[in-house]
Amino acid sequence: MSAPPSTSSSGFNAAAGKPATIHDVAALSGVAASTVSRALSTPGRVNFRTRARIEAAAAELKYIPNAQAKALSSGRTKAVAVLVADITNPFYFDIIRGTQLQLKAAGYTQLLVDTEESEEVEANSIEQMLQTADGVILTASRLSEEALTLSATKMPLVTINRQVTGIPSVILDTPTATNQALDHLISLGHSQIAYLGGPASSNSNIRRWEALNAAAKERGVEVLKLGPFAPRTYAGAAAADALVHSGATAGIVFNDLIAIGMLQRLQARGVRVPQDISIVGCDDIFGADFCSPPLTTVTAPVEQAGRVAVTMLLSQINPTLGTLPRQQSVLPTHLTIRGSTGPAAVPS
Amino acid sequence: MSAPPSTSSSGFNAAAGKPATIHDVAALSGVAASTVSRALSTPGRVNFRTRARIEAAAAELKYIPNAQAKALSSGRTKAVAVLVADITNPFYFDIIRGTQLQLKAAGYTQLLVDTEESEEVEANSIEQMLQTADGVILTASRLSEEALTLSATKMPLVTINRQVTGIPSVILDTPTATNQALDHLISLGHSQIAYLGGPASSNSNIRRWEALNAAAKERGVEVLKLGPFAPRTYAGAAAADALVHSGATAGIVFNDLIAIGMLQRLQARGVRVPQDISIVGCDDIFGADFCSPPLTTVTAPVEQAGRVAVTMLLSQINPTLGTLPRQQSVLPTHLTIRGSTGPAAVPS
DNA sequence: AACTTTTTGACAACCGATTGCCATTTCTAG
DNA sequence: CTAGAAATGGCAATCGGTTGTCAAAAAGTT
Numbered sequence: 001m002s003a004p005p006s007t008s009s010s011g012f013n014a015a016a017g018k019p020a021t022i023h024d025v026a027a028l029s030g031v032a033a034s035t036v037s038r039a040l041s042t043p044g045r046v047n048f049r050t051r052a053r054i055e056a057a058a059a060e061l062k063y064i065p066n067a068q069a070k071a072l073s074s075g076r077t078k079a080v081a082v083l084v085a086d087i088t089n090p091f092y093f094d095i096i097r098g099t100q101l102q103l104k105a106a107g108y109t110q111l112l113v114d115t116e117e118s119e120e121v122e123a124n125s126i127e128q129m130l131q132t133a134d135g136v137i138l139t140a141s142r143l144s145e146e147a148l149t150l151s152a153t154k155m156p157l158v159t160i161n162r163q164v165t166g167i168p169s170v171i172l173d174t175p176t177a178t179n180q181a182l183d184h185l186i187s188l189g190h191s192q193i194a195y196l197g198g199p200a201s202s203n204s205n206i207r208r209w210e211a212l213n214a215a216a217k218e219r220g221v222e223v224l225k226l227g228p229f230a231p232r233t234y235a236g237a238a239a240a241d242a243l244v245h246s247g248a249t250a251g252i253v254f255n256d257l258i259a260i261g262m263l264q265r266l267q268a269r270g271v272r273v274p275q276d277i278s279i280v281g282c283d284d285i286f287g288a289d290f291c292s293p294p295l296t297t298v299t300a301p302v303e304q305a306g307r308v309a310v311t312m313l314l315s316q317i318n319p320t321l322g323t324l325p326r327q328q329s330v331l332p333t334h335l336t337i338r339g340s341t342g343p344a345a346v347p348s
Numbered sequence: 349m350s351a352p353p354s355t356s357s358s359g360f361n362a363a364a365g366k367p368a369t370i371h372d373v374a375a376l377s378g379v380a381a382s383t384v385s386r387a388l389s390t391p392g393r394v395n396f397r398t399r400a401r402i403e404a405a406a407a408e409l410k411y412i413p414n415a416q417a418k419a420l421s422s423g424r425t426k427a428v429a430v431l432v433a434d435i436t437n438p439f440y441f442d443i444i445r446g447t448q449l450q451l452k453a454a455g456y457t458q459l460l461v462d463t464e465e466s467e468e469v470e471a472n473s474i475e476q477m478l479q480t481a482d483g484v485i486l487t488a489s490r491l492s493e494e495a496l497t498l499s500a501t502k503m504p505l506v507t508i509n510r511q512v513t514g515i516p517s518v519i520l521d522t523p524t525a526t527n528q529a530l531d532h533l534i535s536l537g538h539s540q541i542a543y544l545g546g547p548a549s550s551n552s553n554i555r556r557w558e559a560l561n562a563a564a565k566e567r568g569v570e571v572l573k574l575g576p577f578a579p580r581t582y583a584g585a586a587a588a589d590a591l592v593h594s595g596a597t598a599g600i601v602f603n604d605l606i607a608i609g610m611l612q613r614l615q616a617r618g619v620r621v622p623q624d625i626s627i628v629g630c631d632d633i634f635g636a637d638f639c640s641p642p643l644t645t646v647t648a649p650v651e652q653a654g655r656v657a658v659t660m661l662l663s664q665i666n667p668t669l670g671t672l673p674r675q676q677s678v679l680p681t682h683l684t685i686r687g688s689t690g691p692a693a694v695p696s
Numbered sequence: 697a698a699c700t701t702t703t704t705g706a707c708a709a710c711c712g713a714t715t716g717c718c719a720t721t722t723c724t725a726g
Numbered sequence: 727c728t729a730g731a732a733a734t735g736g737c738a739a740t741c742g743g744t745t746g747t748c749a750a751a752a753a754g755t756t
Contacts, residue, residue: 019479021712032736037714047734067480068419069712072741077416087448090634093441100435100462109480112460114448131367131742132415132457260638286438290608292640369742380706385744395704417742420711479712 020061029057040065079109080313081133082306083125085140087114089231090285091255091302095139095160098306106314108134117199119143126151135313137306138162142201156316158309161204163328168316170309170329174204174282175211177298177333181252181280182215182223184296184335189344190250190278196239196262197227198254205254208282212252224248229258236261244269249277249344256281256288256297263291263340274342284336293339300333368409377405388413427457428661429481430654431473433488435462437579438633439603439650443487443508446654454662456482465547467491474499483661485654486510490549504664506657509552511676516664518657518677522552522630523559525646525681529600529628530563530571532644532683537692538598538626544587544610545575546602553602556630560600572596577606584609592617597625597692604629604636604645611639611688622690632684641687648681 026033031050039046039054046054057063071077082099084092096112103110111133115122119142129136135156141148145164151157152167159169185193195212198205209225216223226242229235231254240262243251253259259281266273273279273293281288281297288295308329315326374381379398387394387402394402405411419425430447432440444460451458459481463470467490477484483504489496493512499505500515507517533541543560546553557573564571574590577583579602588610591599601607607629614621621627621641629636629645636643656677663674 022714023712033713034715034737035735038735041714045734050734062475064476064479066420066712068416068425069741070714071416072414072420072743073712073714075714075741087445090438090441093438096460097435100460104462110460112444112448112458114452127410127412131412264638287635287638290612290635290639292638371742381743382707382745383705386705389744393704398704414742417711418744420713421742421744423711423744 094302095306098303102310194248233261240265278341296341442650443654446651450658540596542596581609588613626689644689
């Protein structure tokens with residue numbers, strides 16, 4: 001049957017350059033629009049032969065379902081928002097990479113949102129995403145427990161590095177490895193150790209310091225707390241100066257960004273690493289392995305954290321698979337020893 | 349007036365936990381839904397007092413317009429897709445950062461898409477985005493000129509580092525600075541110079557090599573072409589070996605990723621940089637300043653490229669402002685000299 | 697005061713799907 | 727051969743807005 005150039009009411013093919021709609025497909029295959037919808041989504045709901053016809057028509061017209069219309073009528077957007085505090089930070093890039101990969105594999109779109117380290121922007125973004133996304137992944141949330149719990153009742157939510165009862169979360173277990181770092185330094189003979197802290201509002205920072213402090217007490221050494229420092233390389237200068245001034249021979253740093261900045265500053269000041277001072281970073285970001293000296297750091301599976309978060313979120317969004325969605329996932333970390341740590345300087 | 353607990357037809361307030369709609373706002377302020385729509389979008393179209401009432405009602409109900417519905421009826425999604433070839437590459441992160449910042453400032457959402465270095469995935473993604481986004485930014489497109497031109501007729505498009513007549517583009521003028529790099533090396537006494545190329549399908553790679561080759565001829569030196577190498581640090585090992593084997597005393601490398609990988613490999617092999625071999629990178633990515641030795645490289649305003657691309661795209665999407673949208677924007681780059689280049693080794 | 701011009705707001709038709717409900721048709725079984 | 731179940735496809739309402747059209751109201755003119 002060749003298509004007659006019908007001058008009838010509404011042309012069923014995309015005469016204009018406009019993309020084909022479900023109605024075009026319906027017209028071409030001689031069924032109702034609803035049937036097309038069912039054929040394409042509910043496999044068993046439509047006759048085998050009919051479906052074949054419809055699929056052929058869809059292919060011919062290069063039909064691509066309109067995401068907006070789909071979202072409006074179904075309530076599902078097939079999009080997930082990933083909120084990061086600061087897109088400038090390489091740490092988040094690894095997370096984004098992980099979420100992107102996993103979301104794409106599941107056919108979801110990633111909405112990247114920068115909350116600019118602001119609690120307010122974060123809250124607004126979540127509110128906004130309520131309608132725009134099927135779920136949200138919060139990396140290093142600044143929100144209060146109450147606010148988070150409330151948000152979690154409104155939509156699927158997964159946090160990374162933020163633990164709140166009742167909210168699924170992915171935790172990078174850095175405290176454990178930070179304690180390893182402490183042991184590492186102690187075994188190298190260090191006794192004056194400092195912790196160079198990150199933002200006061202950072203949950204990871206608090207957890208890490210508490211674990212470190214407790215571990216230090218256990219081992220009978222004292223750990224000095226310095227900071228807070230902004231999680232940027234340039235803050236490393238201040239951190240380095242503070243460390244030198246404190247008299248400690250080793251520093252455990254909130255993250256690699258600051259640690260790398262410290263390395264540069266120490267070098268500029270003529271302080272040798274690790275001969276004069278040892279430095280331990282955290283995260284093992286891009287660059288930690290090739291800075292000078294290569295950074296001893298706590299390696300965390302950051303990208304994997306992003307992937308796991310997506311998996312948990314999706315199982316929350318589509319609870320079909322019988323398996324109960326995991327509520328929590330703790331990812332192990334480990335200490336990677338490179339060149340920035342060494343034996344404590346012998347007091348001359 | 350206190351709100352009576354009316355049992356009338358449809359409750360106008362969000363009795364359930366559902367977000368308020370335009371109808372709720374309309375009911376609460378006693379006007380039609382269309383009036384609410386106009387009050388909120390077309391400022392002068394609605395009476396001052398009425399608008400105030402509506403805005404108050406909207407605020408009270410915490411009304412947030414539904415993005416999907418808006419998109420469906422208006423045809424505009426307020427979203428822009430940014431296609432990157434490989435989200436793993438730090439280079440793209442700088443672009444993403446730039447686009448994110450600028451898009452957010454304009455109230456647009458960024459849809460991040462990884463095309464996995466595949467022409468097909470890229471083509472599909474564009475097709476998909478036709479309905480989902482108001483415009484697309486293509487970073488380092490792999491598509492043919494015809495395909496690009498065709499796509500550009502269907503929706504607003506801006507390319508980065510890809511020049512096709514008729515399509516607005518942002519070009520990072522690396523060739524010019526690469527030639528500076530050549531002069532730099534020549535002035536240091538190098539005469540055996542190699543270009544370590546990137547992916548054969550990369551447009552930047554081709555442009556850069558052509559410029560370099562032409563410049564070399566002008567200056568009467570010979571530049572050897574090696575590669576292609578994948579734009580990854582691990583490819584640096586092969587690149588380094590190839591460079592050493594070639595006998596050249598200096599290498600101009602496709603990008604910093606490879607260059608940094610080379611630095612590591614050369615160090616492992618005991619080849620000193622810059623004493624034995626000089627290396628020039630490209631892009632000045634995160635890490636180029638603190639690797640060992642710090643990398644001499646072509647600094648490109650990558651983040652700015654992202655921002656400019658967004659600006660150009662938006663002026664294409666909203667041609668209101670009278671000014672003609674710029675068709676092309678060439679961003680200057682410069683050579684940043686650090687520690688990886690030095691005088692040519694005197695043949696012993 | 698009568699008439700024209702401008703504002704302002706409501707009605708209703710989309711946008712492109714999904715989905716509950718119902719009418720056929722087909723298959724199975726009694 | 728027919729009643730009843732299962733499979734199949736269509737109608738129409740709905741999602742939450744936008745926007746063209748038009749009537750009513752307000753303002754301005756003479």
